[in-house]
Amino acid sequence: MSKKLEGKTALVTGGSRGIGAAIAKRLAADGARVAITYSRGADAATSVVKTIEAAGGKAIAIQADATDPKAVQAAVDKTVNAFGKLDVLVNNAGTAIPKKFEETTLEELDQVINLNIRGVFIATQAALKQMNDGGRIISIGSCVGERMMTPGLVPYSATKAAIRMFTQGLSREVGGRGITVNNVQPGPIDTDLNPAAGDWATPQKAATALNRYGKVEEVAALVAFVASPEASYITGANLTVDGGTNA
Ligand code: NDP
Numbered sequence: 259m260s261k262k263l264e265g266k267t268a269l270v271t272g273g274s275r276g277i278g279a280a281i282a283k284r285l286a287a288d289g290a291r292v293a294i295t296y297s298r299g300a301d302a303a304t305s306v307v308k309t310i311e312a313a314g315g316k317a318i319a320i321q322a323d324a325t326d327p328k329a330v331q332a333a334v335d336k337t338v339n340a341f342g343k344l345d346v347l348v349n350n351a352g353t354a355i356p357k358k359f360e361e362t363t364l365e366e367l368d369q370v371i372n373l374n375i376r377g378v379f380i381a382t383q384a385a386l387k388q389m390n391d392g393g394r395i396i397s398i399g400s401c402v403g404e405r406m407m408t409p410g411l412v413p414y415s416a417t418k419a420a421i422r423m424f425t426q427g428l429s430r431e432v433g434g435r436g437i438t439v440n441n442v443q444p445g446p447i448d449t450d451l452n453p454a455a456g457d458w459a460t461p462q463k464a465a466t467a468l469n470r471y472g473k474v475e476e477v478a479a480l481v482a483f484v485a486s487p488e489a490s491y492i493t494g495a496n497l498t499v500d501g502g503t504n505a
Pocket residue numbers: 271272273274275276277278279295296297298299300322323324325350351352353354373398399400401443444445446447448449450451452
């Protein structure tokens with residue numbers, strides 16, 4: 259039996275570590291040819307590509323800061339040149355700077371807004387020009403884009419809330435091409451950005467119904483489903499994978 263994403267091309271921003279790396283590996287395991295971008299960690303990106311290739315898949319890594327429109331456009335062009343037109347864009351690159359709002363600097367505000375919102379806008383614009391009908395735009399938002407139970411993430415949660423309306427709005431514009439637009443909202447997931455051990459982790463773990471952090475593979479599984487042909491009637495949706503944090 260052929261794999262669910264056989265013949266499809268996917269681009270995952272920030273695919274060298276954490277959730278993005280797991281998404282890239284999962285989409286490749288489901289048959290997609292996968293391009294990942296990264297900003298600094300070339301070794302980590304190469305290692306994701308090697309893992310995919312060792313499993314019989316096809317992947318490339320492209321250095322492209324997600325806040326730089328020219329670099330992002332070049333990444334889309336390289337992906338299309340290497341693998342053919344795009345079918346799936348995963349807007350995963352994102353960051354948080356946990357801190358009291360009053361103490362957050364203007365530079366830090368700009369950094370979070372530029373990567374988490376503007377970065378999603380520019381990658382999606384570049385990708386849509388090269389996307390096949392029936393394509394998929396999937397953004398990684400956050401459960402805190404919907405509900406907030408801890409202090410210290412004010413600008414971050416506001417950027418993730420913006421992704422919700424971006425998703426809903428864009429779904430109305432590209433539905434005519436059969437392109438779906440969805441927002442996957444993880445809860446606490448064990449990565450470099452949000453390690454499952456430490457003081458910061460304790461309240462997040464306690465807020466889940468399952469009393470544990472999630473694994474990157476648990477987010478990747480939902481993304482792979484949304485990317486698949488089976489999810490063709492899901493669009494404009496905010497899909498939460500948070501261990502019950504927002505229950
Ligand atoms: P990590 O910090 O662990 O990994 C981030 C990835 O993005 C790395 O591959 C990094 O590559 C890349 N990246 C960072 N900045 C840029 C940039 N400017 N341009 C291109 N790539 C970049 O993060 P997570 O895996 O934890 O998070 C991934 C996404 O999931 C984010 O959008 C985050 O907000 C969201 N999320 C995470 C949760 C969690 O608990 N972990 C919960 C909810 C949402 P490099 O090293 O080269 O910079």
